[in-house]
Amino acid sequence: MQDDPQQMIQIRWHGRGGQGAITAAKVVAEATFKSGYGGVVMAPTFGTERRGAPVSTSLKISREKIYDLSPIRFPDIVVVLDYLILNEVDVTVGLKPGGLLIINSPRPLRDHQFPDYRVAVANVTKLGIEAGLRKGIVNSGIIGALGKAGGLVDIEMLSRCIAAEFVGRKPEENVRAAQLVYAATQISEPSRGAANA
Amino acid sequence: MTTAAKTNVLNLSTEEFVHPGNRACSGCGLSILYRIGLKALGRDCIFVVPPSCLTVMQGLFPIAASQMPILNGTFASTAAIATGVRAAMKRRGKQTQVVAWAGDGGTADIGIQALSGALERNEDIIYICYDNEAYMNTGVQRSGTTPQGGLTTTTPYGKKEQGKNLPEIVAAHNPAYVATCSASYPLDFHDKLLKAKQISGLKYIHIQTPCPPGWGCEERMTVKIGKAAIDCGLFDLYEIEDGKKQLSEPSRKLLKKAKLPSVQEYLSMQTRFKALSDEQIAVMQERIDQKWADYRQEFCAE
Amino acid sequence: MPDSRFKVLTSASTSGPGDAGRTGSWRVERPIIDYSRCTPAKTGKASCHLCWLYCPDNVVSKTLEPKIDLEYCKGCGICAEECPVKAIEMVSEEQFVKGGEDE
């Protein structure tokens, strides 16, 4: 997908207010920009963000400048920072068949059945604690899962951008979390055999 | 407490900063203040003035009646504009004194938000409110400081509510300096300004300012009426520095008097109070007596 | 620097007397000083000068014989009211009208 200059990759992030979905998307935006994508647009949920309430953020990535800033309707990738959101929000709305669904979940991959999609699962919450972060810090870790399953940017660039974003806020631990998640992420291919997005 | 040299009429500067032939009414209390006040402030000042009698008195384009640099601004933003001028002076490394000079409407009513903000930030400005107790520039409408019972064009049967005690509202912000003055004691005002110039932070000076057309009196009575307000104990001259209140001489000397002249004498000098009933005047007198009983406790115990 | 093509007209006033014209014409009564009673004039010493202090319009001089600039004096009478020795009398302007109905 990176070879076609016209192709745009659209990532929608689901989290809760305060979980840092925007920061995570920002880090990935920065990393993709630094990796040579000329068009990167990260647009947070527009409006009144409240701690705990479900929020979404969109990230569009392209080789060329992006002119259309309207919200993502048909994402290629959906990232879920808290598997409990799956009960509240239909996170797969518009997700292209064969698209990638990344979930932070304590449950094994087999518990997350989405036959039309590639699914990547990691226990980001647990790995974050192992990395030395306070419980509930998942935004740096989830980037590792995206790094592994998304194949957009390598983990070294992501790690550098995480370290820069978290200056003064445990940068090393945050990088370690992303790297632990990168290593632990498990991926399943779509069972209905849809074409790769 | 900071003290300043006592100025008397003989050593008061003869340098004048306001031109004759300006548009102030005949017998204007504000004119006395402005003329004498500028002698204390000197030339290194920038004035910020909202719509008020002062706007008109200062001249109509292209002629200025005053020799000071003046920024005329919108009604509600005197203290904010003064803040901006002060910030610019700081940037330019200048000590120029920034003086906001507004009426009671521009201070107690529409301008109180900006004043409160500037007080909270303790901006290094002098804020002067000349209080003629109604909107005189627009033809005598009630203001927040119009006294209870006062007749104005918008209180044709007398104002029902009590006036705001603005200096106390200001003092509750704990600024660097609060003082009250009277147009009838211009030298007291002069010396309080000299003192204010020495203090950094926000200095607030509130001046009772008789207005013959607004108060309903002969023009020649401006000074007399202002003095009567103080002599009967209705309006007091004081300073608050570091949270400590001190009466100024014209009011302090009342502490020694067993009985003050009745407020009736002051009220009867002006037609604006002719709607007051005897009961209302009695209530007013009671309030004054109580205030002075409290003052005697507060200041004579020391 | 402003562009020379632009005149930038604003209302910026410069200082000068008589913005309201010759305000002496506002007067209905004229202050007349009786120097035989006026303290500084009588004693020849700088003293009193309350007429100068209280004059709202800057038309009284701080001189041993105080002078009033009738060009601009609005005739408020504060000087007369505040004079401690009652040396100033307010006299109707009618008395100073030259000539009469014939003119």
Next chain:
Amino acid sequence: MSEKLIDSGNNAAAMAVQLAAAEVIAAYPITPQTPLTEKLSELIAAGKMDAEYVAVESEHSALGVCIGAASAGVRAFTATSSNGLLYMSEQLHWAAGSRLPLVMCVVNRGIGAPWSVWNDHQDAMSQRDAGWIQIFAKDHQEIVDMTLKAFRLAELVHIPVMVNYDGYYLSHTYMPFELPDAQTVREFLPTYDYAHTLDPEKPESLNTVTLPDARNDINGVKQPGYMDIRHNLHQEMRLALQVWEEIDADFQQRFGRGGTPILDPYRCDDADFVVVAMGTLANQFHDVVDRLRDEGLKVGVLALQIYRPFPTAIIAEALQSVKAVLVYEKGLSYGNQGALYADLKSALYPYPNRPQLHNFIVGLGGRDIGTEDLYQTLKTACLQEALGTPEQNDTPQWIGLQL
């Protein structure tokens, strides 16, 4: 050295203001502008920007502080949105009338009631007659470049400039842009100068009561009355268009970006149908235009970069011979039509072969503007051969209504 980075629109604006070396910043928080002034206060507190930050009690005071500072000879800046802009409306007129060279960012947002924190252009449009120059940015690069150019324009022509950009679409969105080199900016932007700086050594009374008629000054020289002063503001605001083009040319020479200071056309050269829009909406049409071009329709989009002064002759010349002009806008003059549409219609009226004009109202209070909706409505308008009555043609169509 210039720097390529990715950041939010609000931060882009803050960095431009930092580069412009504004010395007094006064602002009051309001969504979606807040992060811009938070960033400035942070830069100042951290010693990265040498300026005074005044945390004021209202927007009215924010512009009041700027009026004071600018009158006293110092470059000042504020920013706001929506009701905050309306609350300072009186001050806007005041700043323009006293010819203060202020710059303000307005992060466009719908106006209450009912409350909306989302984007449209009604806030800026409501102030179009205040005497401010109004420019509209389409992306972060334009926010940066226009803000820098705005300071120079304001200070050359002595008219305040409002830099508008879309709330959330730009303010909170991260995208790449290039931040110019500080030294080059210093060369581009001369030191601040106000013609009537408050000065005890040269005292003037500013904004004094001004009579209806011209009046002699103390030297006997005739000075303007109120109407003459206001006429001069109008004339010089018209003339500012030319200066804006000159500034853009100079900016392009120094920084390599520019060339479209007034109109930014996309595929308009041979177009029969031209969309006119401001801000991000104009950019959103790029893909729509490409798609319709692929289908054989000669369509283009023209972004209007400066709304006041309205580039009457320039835009009329550009559009006079196309078949139809389709004005899409995020605001309107209630009880009439879109303000931009009405302006454009009046600009084209003197031209004998003036095109058909259609007005579309979109995205009020943040209502999603579906790119598909833009495509469909534009296509329909282009293919519509049978025209309705003049009144029907002239009636704005509301796109995306849900009830």
